[in-house]
Amino acid sequence: MSAQISILHIGLPMDHPSIPSDIRVKVEQGLKAVQIEMNKAGLNYQLVFYSPESGLDGFAKQLKTRPCDGVLVGGGVTNSADMTYFMEQIVDVTHVNAPQAKIMFIHEIADVHAAVDRWFKHV
Numbered sequence: 830m831s832a833q834i835s836i837l838h839i840g841l842p843m844d845h846p847s848i849p850s851d852i853r854v855k856v857e858q859g860l861k862a863v864q865i866e867m868n869k870a871g872l873n874y875q876l877v878f879y880s881p882e883s884g885l886d887g888f889a890k891q892l893k894t895r896p897c898d899g900v901l902v903g904g905g906v907t908n909s910a911d912m913t914y915f916m917e918q919i920v921d922v923t924h925v926n927a928p929q930a931k932i933m934f935i936h937e938i939a940d941v942h943a944a945v946d947r948w949f950k951h952v
Contacts, residue, residue, distance in 0.1 A: 835873040835896070837930075838864075838941070839888060839919060840903030842878040847912070848905055852946050856905075859938040867945070873897075881915045885922045892926035899931040901944055907934045 840860070846887045858950035860876055880886050892900075900923045906912045916934075925929055933944040 832897045833871065833873050836867065836875070836899045836901055836945060836949075837891070837897045838876050838901040838903060839866045839906075840876065840878055841880050841905035841912075842883075847906065847909060856938070863938055863941045866942070872949075876933070878918075880912065881912070881918075885918055888919070889922045889926050892923065894928075896927055897930055898943065899933055899948055900927065901933040901935060901941065904938070904940075908936055941950050 834930055837859075841848060844858050848856065864874055864876055875890060877891065879885055900919070902916060906916050906919065920932055923932055932949040933948065935941055935944050
């Protein structure tokens, strides 16, 4: 049996000012549902939340101590031109600390399955 595929889905915290308050509950529920689905599909799928304000030191440490097969960057980061530098930082931290990890980008929660399937045929 092959090793379990590990995916870290990095996104902004739900209370981040760039996430409109009227969609936070819906996004949070969608993320939780996707996490459950992906774990049921046999992936080690984990959501982690960082922001430009919090920095990525914790993310770097996580990548060093628990290597993953893929890093998926969420829509809160990829959909905003204001987050371009933060997205580049995520890519750089991933490249340095988990060079073997595939880096995936989504624009909405519905894109998660397709993004993971592009690199890992998990179902």
